[in-house]
Amino acid sequence: MCIRIAAVDDLPKIAIWDPDEVTILVSRGTHSHDLIRELHAILTIDFGAPDIPGAGLTCFCGEPVCLPPQAPVQDALEL
Numbered sequence: 240m241c242i243r244i245a246a247v248d249d250l251p252k253i254a255i256w257d258p259d260e261v262t263i264l265v266s267r268g269t270h271s272h273d274l275i276r277e278l279h280a281i282l283t284i285d286f287g288a289p290d291i292p293g294a295g296l297t298c299f300c301g302e303p304v305c306l307p308p309q310a311p312v313q314d315a316l317e318l
């Protein structure tokens with residue numbers, strides 16, 4: 240099951256892993272660069288996702304991780 244990402248309000252951190260939902264919760268409205276950096280760190284360090292320059296965010300299985308449309312990060316996908 241691939242990791243999903245969901246934008247939520249009122250998160251105390253930029254991103255929090257929710258193992259019950261297999262989802263990384265991200266704080267809605269976080270600056271895109273900060274969000275991408277945080278998610279990239281979680282995915283590669285905590286889950287062993289492949290760190291492929293230019294490939295954006297990937298799941299531990301190598302599939303691209305889709306960002307929620309609510310998160311204003313579309314302009315930052317080109318790492």
Ligand SMILES: [Zn+2]
Pocket residue numbers: 240241242298299300301302
């Ligand atoms: Zn996956």
